Structures are given as C-alpha cells and as structure tokens.
Amino acid sequence: MTRSADVLIVGAGIVGAASAFELAKAGLRVTILEERFTSAGATGAAMGHLVVMDDSEAQFSLTHYSQTLWEKLHEELPAKVEFERCGTIWVAVDDLEMAEVGRKCAFYRARGVHAEILDPQSLRDAEPHLRAPLAGGLLVEGDSVIYPPAAASFLLEKAVELGASLNTGTAVITLEKGIARLADGTTLSAGRLINAAGQFSQKLTPGIRVKPRKGHLVITDRYPGTVRHQLVELGYLQSAHSSSGDSVAFNVQPRSTGQLLIGSSRQYDIEHDEVEPAILSRMLQRTFEYLPALASYSGIRVWTGFRPATPDKLPLIGPWPDDPTLYIATGHEGLGITTSLATGKLICSHILGQAPAIPVEPYLPSRQMVTEAHV
Amino acid sequence: MSEILTVRVNGALVNVPAGSTAAVAVMLSIGACRQSVTGQPRAPLCGMGTCFECRVEINGQTHQRSCQVICEANMEIKAHG
Amino acid sequence: MDSVLQRSFDVAVIGAGPAGIAAAVRASESGARVALIDDNAAPGGQIWRRGASQSHHPEAEHWLDRLSKSSVTLMAGTRVFYAHKGALAAESDHALSEILYDKLILATGARELFLPFPGWTLPNVLGAGGLQALVKSGLPVNGKRVVIAGTGPLLLAVAAHLSEQGAEVLCICEQAPFSRLCAFALTLAAFPEKLVEAAQLRFRSRRAPYLTSTWPVAAFGQDRLQSVQVSDHQCLREIECDYLACGYHLVPNLELVRALGCRVTDGSAEVTELQETSESAIYCAGEPTGIAGLDLAIVEGQIAGYAAAGNLHSARKLLATGARYRKVTSAMKKAFALRPELATLAKPDTLLCRCEDVSFQDARKHSSWRAAKLHSRCGMGPCQGRVCGAAAEFLFGWTMDSSRPPIFPVRCSSLRAIGSPANPAQRHGGSP
Numbered sequence: 022m023t024r025s026a027d028v029l030i031v032g033a034g035i036v037g038a039a040s041a042f043e044l045a046k047a048g049l050r051v052t053i054l055e056e057r058f059t060s061a062g063a064t065g066a067a068m069g070h071l072v073v074m075d076d077s078e079a080q081f082s083l084t085h086y087s088q089t090l091w092e093k094l095h096e097e098l099p100a101k102v103e104f105e106r107c108g109t110i111w112v113a114v115d116d117l118e119m120a121e122v123g124r125k126c127a128f129y130r131a132r133g134v135h136a137e138i139l140d141p142q143s144l145r146d147a148e149p150h151l152r153a154p155l156a157g158g159l160l161v162e163g164d165s166v167i168y169p170p171a172a173a174s175f176l177l178e179k180a181v182e183l184g185a186s187l188n189t190g191t192a193v194i195t196l197e198k199g200i201a202r203l204a205d206g207t208t209l210s211a212g213r214l215i216n217a218a219g220q221f222s223q224k225l226t227p228g229i230r231v232k233p234r235k236g237h238l239v240i241t242d243r244y245p246g247t248v249r250h251q252l253v254e255l256g257y258l259q260s261a262h263s264s265s266g267d268s269v270a271f272n273v274q275p276r277s278t279g280q281l282l283i284g285s286s287r288q289y290d291i292e293h294d295e296v297e298p299a300i301l302s303r304m305l306q307r308t309f310e311y312l313p314a315l316a317s318y319s320g321i322r323v324w325t326g327f328r329p330a331t332p333d334k335l336p337l338i339g340p341w342p343d344d345p346t347l348y349i350a351t352g353h354e355g356l357g358i359t360t361s362l363a364t365g366k367l368i369c370s371h372i373l374g375q376a377p378a379i380p381v382e383p384y385l386p387s388r389q390m391v392t393e394a395h396v
Numbered sequence: 397m398s399e400i401l402t403v404r405v406n407g408a409l410v411n412v413p414a415g416s417t418a419a420v421a422v423m424l425s426i427g428a429c430r431q432s433v434t435g436q437p438r439a440p441l442c443g444m445g446t447c448f449e450c451r452v453e454i455n456g457q458t459h460q461r462s463c464q465v466i467c468e469a470n471m472e473i474k475a476h477g
Numbered sequence: 478m479d480s481v482l483q484r485s486f487d488v489a490v491i492g493a494g495p496a497g498i499a500a501a502v503r504a505s506e507s508g509a510r511v512a513l514i515d516d517n518a519a520p521g522g523q524i525w526r527r528g529a530s531q532s533h534h535p536e537a538e539h540w541l542d543r544l545s546k547s548s549v550t551l552m553a554g555t556r557v558f559y560a561h562k563g564a565l566a567a568e569s570d571h572a573l574s575e576i577l578y579d580k581l582i583l584a585t586g587a588r589e590l591f592l593p594f595p596g597w598t599l600p601n602v603l604g605a606g607g608l609q610a611l612v613k614s615g616l617p618v619n620g621k622r623v624v625i626a627g628t629g630p631l632l633l634a635v636a637a638h639l640s641e642q643g644a645e646v647l648c649i650c651e652q653a654p655f656s657r658l659c660a661f662a663l664t665l666a667a668f669p670e671k672l673v674e675a676a677q678l679r680f681r682s683r684r685a686p687y688l689t690s691t692w693p694v695a696a697f698g699q700d701r702l703q704s705v706q707v708s709d710h711q712c713l714r715e716i717e718c719d720y721l722a723c724g725y726h727l728v729p730n731l732e733l734v735r736a737l738g739c740r741v742t743d744g745s746a747e748v749t750e751l752q753e754t755s756e757s758a759i760y761c762a763g764e765p766t767g768i769a770g771l772d773l774a775i776v777e778g779q780i781a782g783y784a785a786a787g788n789l790h791s792a793r794k795l796l797a798t799g800a801r802y803r804k805v806t807s808a809m810k811k812a813f814a815l816r817p818e819l820a821t822l823a824k825p826d827t828l829l830c831r832c833e834d835v836s837f838q839d840a841r842k843h844s845s846w847r848a849a850k851l852h853s854r855c856g857m858g859p860c861q862g863r864v865c866g867a868a869a870e871f872l873f874g875w876t877m878d879s880s881r882p883p884i885f886p887v888r889c890s891s892l893r894a895i896g897s898p899a900n901p902a903q904r905h906g907g908s909p
Contacts, residue, residue, distance in 0.1 A: 058848040065851045170851050189844070239892065242459050242859055278433065283889070296882050298559070302896025305889055316890040319459050321859045323882060323892065416615025423616055427701055428600045434834040437700050439600035441831070441864070443610030444523055445516055446588050448832060448859040448886075459859070459886075463614065464554075466518050 026052040026186070028372065029201050029211040031193045031225060034064035035169055035358055036350050037217035038176035039365030045183035047369055052209065053185060054201060056192040059177060060170035062219045063357060066238065066326020068274055068284055069172075070251050071165040071359045072109055075128045076258050079335055079383035084356060085134065086379050087363035088163065094362065101171040103277045109164040110139065110147060110250045111257075112271070112311060113156040118255045122159045129161065136161050150247050150314050166251055166274055169358045176365075193218075196225050199346040213372050215348045216341075220327040222351040229337060230389050231352045233327035235288040237301050242319040245279030254311065260287055261355055262334060269304040271311045281315065283308050285355070287328075294325045330354045331389070338367050338384040348372065349386040403471040418462035419443075419450045422475045429462055429475045452476075481894055482574045486512040486550070488785045489565060489578035491557050491733060494522020495771055496763030497584030498540050499778030500785070501549045504582075507786035512576055513544070514552045514567055516885075520544060522586055523606055524771055526613045540775070552576075558883035559895050560737055562758070566895040568887045573894050580758050580785035583733050583746070584778060587764035589631075589724035590867050592815075593829050593837060594822035596696030601720050605635045608722035612642055619643030621719040624705050625685075626650035626693045628813045629726035630770065633675060636682035639722075646685035647718055650707050652692040652725070653813055661812035667804065671772075694822055696721055708818075726813050728867045729765040735880035750799075751792055752781035760785050768809060773802035820872050829872075830865040832858020837872075840865070846875040859886045 028044050030037045033055035044051045055061070071091050074080045095104050113119045122138055129136040139147060139158045147160065177187055192204035196216055201209045216226050220233040251274045260270035272285040286304045291297075301323060309316045331337060331352040341347040350368050353360055367384070370377040382388075399414035405425040412421050419440045422429050428437035429450045440450040445464045453474040454460040462473070488504045490497045493515035501513040513520070521527055525537035544551070552567065555574065559566040565576040589604040596602065603611065605627055612618055623644045625636050628651055636649050651658070665671045679687070691709040696702055704717045731741055739754035739761065740747045746761040748754055754761050762777035776799040783792035823829065825838035835855040843849035846856070846869060855869070856862030856877075861884070862869075866877040883892060 058844060058851075060851060061848070174852060239889065240857075241889065242886065244458070298896035300896070302893050305893035309890070309893070316888065316893070318889050319859070319886045320883060320889045320892050321861065321886040322857065413615045417611075419611060420615040423611070432598070432831065432834050436598060436834070437600055438598065438831070439701075440603060440611060441591065441607055442589060442604050443607035443614070444588065446860060446863045447591075451859075463611065464517065467615075 026050045026209070026211045028052070028213045028215060029054060029209055030215040030217055031196055031201065032062070032217035032219055032222075033059040033173070033177060033187060033189065034062050034217065034219050035060070035173040035176070035361040036219070036353065036364050037215070038173040038180065039361040040215055040217055040350055040368045041180035041185050042176040043365040043369035044372065045180040045185045047373060049372075051180060051185040052211070053177070053180070053187045054191045054193050054203075054209075055187070055189045058189050059187070060173045062221070063326050063328055064169045064173050066236070066324055067169045067358050068238065068272070068282055069167045069169040069358050070109070070274060071167060072251070072356075073129070073134055073161065073164065074356065075125055076262070076334070080356070081132065082379045083336075083360050083363050083384070085132065087360045090362035090366065091165065095165070098167070098172065099175060101168065102175055103168040103171065104165060105277050106163070106165045107275060108160060108162040108250045110144070110252050111159040111161070112144070112151065112252055112254050113158055114254070115156050119156045121255050122157060125159055134161065135163055148249060148252065150312050151252070152311060152313050160250070164251060166276070167358065168276075172358070193225065197344055197347060212346065213348060214346050215350055215368060217350040219329045219351055219357075222329060222349070226341060226347065226349065228343070228390070229341075229349060229351070229386060230332055231329045231337070232289060234330040234354065235286075235291045235294075235325055235327055236284065237286045237296065237304055237323065237325050239283040239301070239305065239320050239323050241281045241283070241315070242321050243279035244281060244318055247314065248273060248275040248281055248312070250275070252311065257285070260285070263287070264332065265289060267300055269300065269307050271307050273308060273312060273315075281318065283315070294327070296323050296325060328354045328357070335383055336360065336364065337386040337389065338364050339371050339381060339386055342387045342390055401467050401469055403467050403469070403473060405473045406475060412467055416467050418452060418454055418460070418465045418467055418471065418473050421467055421473060422450075422452060422462055426475055431476055482572055483577065484512065484550075484574065485577040486510045487578070488512070488580045488582060488782070489514065489576050490582040490584055490782075491565070492522065492584035492586050492763070493517070493520035493551070493553070494584060494586045494763065494774070495525060495540065496586070496774040496778035496781075497522070497582070498544050499775045500582045500584055500762055500782035502540065502543045502547050503779045503782030503788075503791070504786040505547045505549045507783055507788035507791065509786035511549045512552055512578070513549050514555050514557060514565070514576070516554070516556045518554055520551060520553065523610065526610055536775075556885045556887065557733065558885045558887045558891065560733055560884075566891070568891045573891050580760065582760040582762060582781045582785055583754075583765060584761075584763050584781075585730040585733055585765055587727035587729045587768060588863060588867075590726055590728050590871070591723075591864055592725050592819050592822065592868050592871065593827050594694060594696070595824055595827050596698070596702075598828055598831055599696050599698050599702045600700065601698075601702035602696050603720065603722055604724040605631050605722040606724055608720055609635045609638055612639065617642075618720070620645065622647050622717065623720045623722055624648060624650065624693070624707070624716055624718045626705075626707070626721065626723040627725045628652045628815065629724070630675070631724065631726070633678040633682065635722055636685055637678040640682045640684065646682055647716055649682065649685050649687045650691040650693060651687065651689050652816055652819065653689060655689040657812050658689060661808055664804070664808040667801075692816075692819060693721065693723055725815060725819070727764060727768045729768065731765055732880045732884040734761060734765055735878070736882065736884055750796055751784040751789070752777055753784065767803070767806040769803060769806040770809070773799065773805065776802055815871060823872075829868060830855040830858065832860050832865075835865070840869065841873060846877050849875070861886070
C-alpha cells in the first residue's frame with residue numbers, strides 16, 4: 022500500500038513539528054511519522070530555554086533568527102505552552118568570568134541583542150537567592166522559556182489544520198530515495214523525505230554523525246517567586262562543548278507553575294535512560310553552590326533525555342548529498358527547542374529552492390561527509 | 397481522659413487531643429489545607445501520606461504532609477486553603 | 478546540611494504494617510539483624526494504625542508488643558526513595574540514611590483506589606480508610622453525619638469504627654451487587670472466624686443501612702461537602718452529610734517492587750512460596766503480592782521473615798496456612814470487581830489529577846500513561862501518579878509501568894547525597 026505525500030517527516034518532536042508547520046503553510050502535503058508519541062524523545066525531556074548563544078557566529082545566527090520567530094509566534098501560543106519572557110542571567114563567580122561577561126555583552130550588543138552587565142548588588146537585587154559573594158552577571162532580557170511538548174503539539178495541530186497528517190505509533194525502518202519503509206512492511210512514498218528523528222537519526226541515515234548525549238533534570242515542588250530568570254553559569258559552554266567525558270553545569274529555570282527546573286548534565290556513550298546517582302549528585306552539588314536554598318526544596322521528579330549531538334556542535338539542516346530526496350534536520354544538541362522554528366524555515370527554503378533568511382552553509386549535512394575519513 | 401494540646405493554625409489557637417496530627421488541627425479549624433493550582437480548596441483525602449492534598453507549612457517548613465506530622469505544643473501551622 | 482547515616486543489616490524490611498511487622502519479628506527471632514523502615518510516625522501501617530485513640534485489635538497489640546520487645550531497629554518517619562541491590566536510601570525529617578542489606582523484604586502494603594466523580598475534590602470527601610485514619614489520628618466525628626461508599630470489606634470496618642466514635646453513619650453504599658456479596662460470604666464459609674468478624678462489624682454499624690449496587694455519582698457543596706448524590710441504577714438520591722468516606726478497595730504499592738526490577742504480573746508482585754520475588758535476595762509479602770487482607774499478610778510476612786533469615790524450616794511450617802488464606806485473594810477480586818458505570822461518572826471537566834488540576838477530558842485524549850503525563854501533566858505532581866494513575870488504570874486501561882527514583886518526593890539534598898559516598902557515621906545494626 023503506497024500513499025503519496027509531498028513530504029514525509031520522520032519524528033514528531035519539536036523539529037519535525039516546526040518543519041511540518043512551515044511546509045504545510047507553504048501548501049505542501051505533509052505526513053509526519055512518529056514511532057512512539059509526539060515529543061517522546063528529547064523534546065519531552067528538554068528544558069525549553071529559548072536562548073541566544075554567542076559561542077560562534079553560526080550558532081548566534083541560528084539562535085537569534087529563531088528567537089525572532091518565537092517572538093512573532095508567541096502571541097498565538099496557547100497558555101499550555103507556558104511562554105514566559107523571564108530572561109537569562111549568565112552568572113559569574115570571579116573576575117575571569119566577569120571578563121567573559123564583558124566580552125559576551127559586547128558581542129550581543131554589536132549584533133542588536135539587548136544585554137546588561139550586572140554588578141554584585143544588581144545581581145543580588147535581581148536574584149536574592151543566589152549565594153553571595155558572586156562577581157556579577159549578564160542579563161539578557163530577550164530570552165524566554167516554554168514547555169516544549171505543548172509547543173510541539175501546537176505546531177503539529179497547526180500543521181494538521183493546514184492539511185498535514187500525523188501518524189503516531191508508526192516506526193520507520195528505512196528512509197531513502199523517496200521511500201519510507203515502515204516496520205509493518207508497508208511503504209510510503211514522497212517527493213521529499215526529512216529525517217528529524219533526533220537521537221535515532223543516525224539509525225535512519227547511517228553516515229550522519231549524531232551521538233546521543235544524556236542529560237539529567239530535576240523538578241521541584243512549587244516555590245513561586247524564588248527564582249525569576251533562567252540562571253546559567255558561564256562555565257555552561259565549556260560543559261556543552263566538551264567532546265568527551267561527563268560534565269555538569271549550573272542551569273536553573275523558573276517555571277510558570279512556581280516549580281524550579283534544575284539542570285544540566287552531559288554524558289556520552291550511555292545508552293540506558295536510567296537515572297544515575299553519581300552524575301545527578303554532581304549536578305545538584307553544582308546547583309547548591311549557586312542556589313543553596315534549593316538543598317531543602319522538595320524534588321518530586323528526576324528524568325533523563327538524550328540530546329542529539331554533532332562533533333562540531335552545529336545542527337544538520339539541509340539536503341543529504343547522497344540522496345536528492347532526503348533532507349536532514351537534527352543534531353541540535355541543547356538548542357533544539359530554541360532553533361526549531363529556524364530549522365523549519367531553513368528546511369522549507371531548501372525544499373522549495375527559496376532564498377533562506379540566514380546563510381545555510383554552516384549547517385549543511387554535506388560538511389560531515391567532507392571532513393570525515395570514514396566512520 | 398486524654399490530654400489536650402494547643403497549636404496555632406493561621407495564627408488562631410486550636411485545641412486537639414494529644415497524639416493528633418496537624419491535619420486534624422486544620423480540619424477542626426479552617427477546614428482546608430491548601431489551594432489547588434486552579435484555586436480550589438483542598439483537604440485530606442487518603443489520610444496516609446500518599447495523596448499530598450494535606451500539605452501545609454509547619455514551623456516554617458513548606459510542603460509538609462500534615463497527616464503525617466504529630467502535633468506538638470505551640471506548633472505553627474499555616475494552611476493556605 | 479543533612480547528616481548521612483550508613484547502617485548495615487542482614488535483613489531490611491520496608492513497611493511496618495502487619496506483614497512488615499511479622500516479617501521483622503520472625504527474622505529477628507531467627508537471629509538476623511533487622512531494620513524495619515516506615516514513613517509513618519508509629520508502626521502499624523493502615524489497618525493497625527494507633528493514634529490519639531488506642532487500637533483495640535488484640536492481634537495488633539500482640540504483634541506490636543513483640544516488635545517492641547525484639548531487637549529490630551525501627552526507623553519510623555523514614556521514607557525510602559531510592560533502592561538498588563544491596564542498598565537503600567531513605568530520608569527522614571532531619572537525616573538521610575543509607576541502609577545496606579543482605580536481604581530485602583518489601584511489605585509496602587496498599588493504598589485506596591479513588592475514582593473521580595463530580596465534586597470528589599471537595600474538602601470532607603475522603604477515602605473510607607482515609608477518614609478512618611484521620612479519626613484514629615484525633616479527628617472527632619461525634620454527631621457527624623457520614624456516608625460511607627465505594628467497595629470492599631473495609632467499608633464495614635470503617636462503618637463499625639465510626640459508629641463507635643459517635644458518628645451518625647447514614648448509609649453504607651457498596652457498589653457490588655448483593656448476589657456477588659453472597660457468593661463471597663459463601664467462600665468465607667471456609668473461614669468461619671471471618672464470617673463472625675464480618676457479622677460483628679455489621680452489628681456494630683447496624684443502624685446504618687447497607688445498600689448494595691449503590692454508588693456515589695456526585696458530591697455537592699461550596700467550600701466543603703454538603704451533600705452526596707447516590708445512584709442504584711433506578712433512582713438518584715441526594716443525602717445531606719458532613720463527610721463522604723469513599724474508596725474503591727485497594728491498589729498495591731508496587732513502586733519499590735518495580736524500581737528493583739521485580740516481575741509484576743496482573744498487578745501483583747510475583748513471588749515463590751517462600752515469598753521470593755524474581756530478583757534474588759528480594760522478598761515481598763502482604764498486599765503487593767495480591768490484595769487478600771490481614772490474615773494472609775501476617776502469614777506471608779512471617780514466611781518472608783523466616784526465609785530471609787535462612788530459617789526455612791519455620792517458613793515451610795506456615796505454607797499450608799498461607800495457601801488456605803490465599804484462596805481469599807481471587808474471591809475478593811471477583812466479589813469487589815468494579816462495575817463499568819464507575820468509569821462513566823466523571824464529566825469532561827471533572828478533575829482526574831488533583832495535584833496538577835488536570836481534567837478528565839484533557840487526560841483521556843492520550844494513548845498511554847506516559848503520553849498523558851507529558852502532554853496533560855497528569856501524574857506530574859508530588860503524588861507521582863499514586864492517585865490519578867491508579868484511577869487511570871481503571872478508567873483507560875493504562876499501566877503505570879515504569880518507576881524512577883525518587884519513588885517519593887524528597888529534599889534535593891537527599892537526591893544529591895545518594896550519588897556521593899556516605900559518611901560512615903554509624904556502622905552497625907541494632908538500636909541506636
């Protein structure tokens with residue numbers, strides 16, 4: 022049995038959802054194939070921090086572009102998405118980190134992103150529960166937080182309203198040359214295929230280099246008003262950037278429910294999703310070093326998720342060189358929620374042959390084929 | 397004849413039999429322990445510490461399951477029902 | 478900063494209800510160093526709960542007395558939140574314990590099943606066991622009008638107890654049909670002492686009509702309960718009352734069983750005749766192996782306690798008694814099976830998840846418990862799905878099959894401590 026669509030998207034996480042939304046808006050017939058249920062992968066585990074990043078021009082470009090898209094969309098978002106423009110404070114513990122704050126501030130400002138340096142007193146005023154003494158911080162007011170599964174569901178609902186089909190409980194075994202072969206033996210064909218399968222994308226397109234990077238999260242009971250901004254340590258980028266080993270970095274988010282979401286940890290080469298006490302302990306220890314009050318807060322749930330990570334820290338967005346029908350939209354590591362909307366737009370530009378809003382070269386999947394000898 | 401203990405619920409004095417739980421003190425006075433996330437008054441349901449409906453603040457500690465806490469003299473219970 | 482106590486025992490028993498107490502006492506008598514860990518302030522679990530009013534149950538007194546005279550280390554007010562082979566992490570109000578064990582006995586008991594219906598979240602709508610627990614914890618009910626509803630033998634016990642405390646039990650609404658209850662009574666003919674007990678309980682609440690095939694369909698009131706509407710298929714009746722004590726029998730507490738990887742079949746922990754689970758060195762006794770009531774729990778607890786302490790001879794002597802009481806399990810299941818109408822009481826806007834205020838219709842549209850949690854937030858609150866998840870199993874057929882630590886909410890400092898080497902502040906079994 023073959024059904025035809027213009028585009029088949031594998032993966033109903035936020036990247037698949039955003040891609041479906043853009044393509045459906047452009048009038049294409051879209052079918053989304055999801056093995057489990059929507060947001061069952063990284064989207065369901067993610068923190069939902071919409072953040073502009075400065076670690077490279079390419080990362081800045083993608084996150085900034087995507088943030089403007091979230092801004093345009095946010096008024097349409099239903100309440101369950103819990104969109105809050107709480108801003109981010111990057112926290113500095115010493116003069117070295119304050120120098121980094123200065124550099125970061127200049128970088129953002131030069132590119133039109135509002136950023137404000139906070140001295141120790143202003144930091145205390147902004148976040149009274151942070152331990153003192155700290156050296157200060159950088160406030161980026163334009164950053165926001167959302168509840169990712171609700172956002173993905175919203176985008177999927179919009180896509181479906183525009184004619185897309187969403188098939189959950191549908192596992193895809195192979196995806197190539199215009200054909201998706203399903204686990205039940207049937208095939209579907211389409212002019213274009215998109216691999217948005219996140220942590221499973223490498224199974225579907227052998228040859229792309231996307232490794233799952235495990236993270237732990239804790240959520241507390243309700244303590245409204247204790248933290249107002251998403252708080253991240255400046256060492257976060259070091260943790261995000263290491264290509265091997267385990268690391269933790271202070272990263273706490275206030276949810277609109279008054280609960281605190283506590284991250285972040287990174288591990289490579291772990292396949293099981295069980296909670297691991299050792300790294301959980303390190304993550305919490307780091308958290309208490311910044312927010313000592315959290316030690317006595319009630320932790321009601323702990324979970325893990327797998328970020329799809331690439332060797333060069335940038336996602337894969339665009340055509341797959343070996344197969345003119347296949348496009349890749351994965352590898353977003355810790356920025357999948359933020360850059361989902363931009364990814365949807367860029368994928369759409371690729372497929373329709375339209376000029377993209379930002380340069381697409383840094384994210385082209387073909388770069389992986391050029392640099393690697395063989396995996 | 398069992399002893400009577402006095403505790404405070406939201407500032408008001410409440411007498412309970414010795415050995416009573418904080419949940420009893422709340423039920424005897426304001427009647428509700430907490431407000432749900434949509435603002436409904438809630439009181440104990442399971443009586444055995446598994447439903448979390450009976451959460452109150454006791455002596456400054458929030459999110460205490462009042463059905464699991466035995467009253468002590470001068471205990472300060474704050475119920476946000 | 479929490480202090481971390483590390484202690485080692487031959488046998489750790491989790492749950493100080495009848496099964497756990499029996500297990501701990503027998504293991505200790507057989508020479509093992511035993512810890513008995515329980516969340517409540519005092520041992521006894523639910524059915525032997527003491528409190529402001531002393532328990533009159535002679536068997537309870539007997540076992541509690543043996544416990545206090547034994548060398549079992551009782552860790553009360555202590556919640557186990559993380560378990561793996563050989564070690565448990567448990568939190569109390571001021572301390573954190575790492576408990577090392579050779580053998581583990583899970584006697585975690587059961588909790589009441591609550592099913593949603595319009596008005597079920599009103600103050601003074603409680604479980605049947607729930608109201609009983611609060612009365613035992615000091616709540617005066619003298620002169621209060623109480624409707625008892627739901628299903629199961631517990632309703633009679635609660636009616637009797639409340640009547641004795643001076644409550645005006647207006648009626649007992651049992652959803653099971655009379656015919657099934659008669660059939661159950663017939664199976665109890667093999668246990669004449671149980672029939673006598675049931676008759677005694679009924680006598681103690683004789684003023685209250687016992688209505689079969691009757692169940693509550695709605696509760697009304699502004700800020701608290703004012704009246705209950707009950708149905709018996711043919712007509713609806715509204716009854717003004719002060720308390721509605723409603724519970725639909727019991728669901729086993731399987732969180733630790735699942736967290737340790739023990740096999741669960743048909744909603745019960747699988748055990749051998751010596752109460753061993755599918756995981757070596759881990760035993761299970763009482764309601765989690767199948768809801769069957771007090772007598773079997775005490776026998777299973779003893780078997781597990783003897784077996785864990787290596788006293789197989791004494792364990793085997795109880796097998797026949799256990800087998801006899803076990804016949805009650807399937808009879809109970811049949812007698813108190815839930816009628817399908819109970820799944821239709823909730824209206825679309827009736828809350829299913831009370832922690833997060835998630836409505837029945839918002840939860841129902843999903844295909845599994847996991848999807849419902851993620852998308853509707855049902856089960857994401859502090860009760861970790863103990864109330865709504867159990868209801869969802871009946872309402873939608875979803876199984877709550879995974880169990881992740883912490884299996885109980887705990888302080889973040891306790892979560893931190895489980896991953897770092899404990900300070901060996903104390904290293905011995907026995908009382909502090």
